[in-house]
Amino acid sequence: MQRKILVIGAGKSTSYLLDYFLGKARSENLYLTVGDLNPNTVPKAISEHPLCKVILLDIFNESERKKAIKASDIVVSMLPAQFHLKVAKDCIVYKKHLVTASYVSPEIKVLENKVKESGLVFMNEIGLDPGIDHMSAMQVIDGIREKGGKIVLFESFTGGLVAPESDHNLWNYKFTWNPRNVVIAGQGGTAKFIQEGTYKYIPYHKLFRRTEFFEIEGYGKFEGYANRDSLNYREAYGLQDALTIYRGTMRRVGFSKAWNMFVELGMTDDSYTVENSEHMSYREFVNLFLPYSRTDSVELKLRHYLKIDQDDIMWEKLKELDLFDDTKIINLKNATPAQILQKILEDSWTLKPNEKDMIVMYHKFGYEINGKKKQIDSNTVVIGKDRVHTAMSKTVGLPVAIATLLILNGKITAPGVQIPISKEIYEPILSELKNYGIRFKEFEVPYLGYDPDSVTG
Numbered sequence: 001m002q003r004k005i006l007v008i009g010a011g012k013s014t015s016y017l018l019d020y021f022l023g024k025a026r027s028e029n030l031y032l033t034v035g036d037l038n039p040n041t042v043p044k045a046i047s048e049h050p051l052c053k054v055i056l057l058d059i060f061n062e063s064e065r066k067k068a069i070k071a072s073d074i075v076v077s078m079l080p081a082q083f084h085l086k087v088a089k090d091c092i093v094y095k096k097h098l099v100t101a102s103y104v105s106p107e108i109k110v111l112e113n114k115v116k117e118s119g120l121v122f123m124n125e126i127g128l129d130p131g132i133d134h135m136s137a138m139q140v141i142d143g144i145r146e147k148g149g150k151i152v153l154f155e156s157f158t159g160g161l162v163a164p165e166s167d168h169n170l171w172n173y174k175f176t177w178n179p180r181n182v183v184i185a186g187q188g189g190t191a192k193f194i195q196e197g198t199y200k201y202i203p204y205h206k207l208f209r210r211t212e213f214f215e216i217e218g219y220g221k222f223e224g225y226a227n228r229d230s231l232n233y234r235e236a237y238g239l240q241d242a243l244t245i246y247r248g249t250m251r252r253v254g255f256s257k258a259w260n261m262f263v264e265l266g267m268t269d270d271s272y273t274v275e276n277s278e279h280m281s282y283r284e285f286v287n288l289f290l291p292y293s294r295t296d297s298v299e300l301k302l303r304h305y306l307k308i309d310q311d312d313i314m315w316e317k318l319k320e321l322d323l324f325d326d327t328k329i330i331n332l333k334n335a336t337p338a339q340i341l342q343k344i345l346e347d348s349w350t351l352k353p354n355e356k357d358m359i360v361m362y363h364k365f366g367y368e369i370n371g372k373k374k375q376i377d378s379n380t381v382v383i384g385k386d387r388v389h390t391a392m393s394k395t396v397g398l399p400v401a402i403a404t405l406l407i408l409n410g411k412i413t414a415p416g417v418q419i420p421i422s423k424e425i426y427e428p429i430l431s432e433l434k435n436y437g438i439r440f441k442e443f444e445v446p447y448l449g450y451d452p453d454s455v456t457g
Contacts (some may be wrong), residue, residue: 017397101127153366159250
């Protein structure tokens, strides 16, 4: 009897996910249904596969949504996080397991008792970050504990970047996932972490000037800025006694300092709309944030405002984005500054068809064992194939797909709303990811602890 998988949402992160399911459809007796608001965008290799059908599915259409979920054995929601709740409630009604790559929201967490009572697995945070970061970190942490060690330091950084062979701009960056999330990153709260036993807080307007540097062998130097709340997983990871816990986002060196120009100007603000944004030029948008002058040009005003010289690389980075072009039009109605900035950046930072992205993940573990302090560094680098089969879609989609099949096959059975931090979950998933070239290199290095010279600002 065929096992029916329903995937809701067929966006950028699903290429490897769908390929994985269809690659195993015959051997695992699977039938795949892909529901999306724009079914015509699903590649023909998927939609014309004999063990797959693609349907128009609007999750706000209650009857169609319920019908699709009821007909499945397990549901994979690749929708934006705010839409998972509708799917989750239906999964409880119809007794279907659910898998998502998104953070566990408070609304989903509230369903915990009902999910357990129904004997269902609601697996969340099973993509890249969150996902592979949890699993790879817990594998090392558990290994240290099994030897009698005690974790005193944990740092973790992940970056979705452009691959070296496709790195052709001064920012060393292109969009590899949702551009909106990049533009508004860090907003909505103060970054919070703990370093050498002291709580630290970084407000948004200082976030991109407090960076930590590190090198990945073969790929050069990177920088990281703090995630909003590094302490979210202290209890889940069992790190209540760790003196340093720091989670962050990784970029090439220099990106954060340049991005901070947009923060200083106010271009990342998403709290109000700009009048007449639809007909505004890029140059006019820049001028919105600068003082009035009867004589000074937009360029001169901007350099004065940001205190950058004409021969500064920061100036070249701004010019590269066509920010001062008076012929390019925003063409967005009632847009916020953040939405307008996103539009401008997408002009320059969208991957071309044959360009490749790159995922970099780096962990640092400091621990005590037999009275000595030691350190393990761990990293992985994944390079995409092209604009469709990206490293981002690979590292998000494959763990989702593998977990889905493990649940279907009764290998993951503990009911409840959960994340992949237990050995019975992470071991088989990390093992299979190696078959797809996603593997971690681990290095025993001298214990350095927290290096204040590595932090700027």
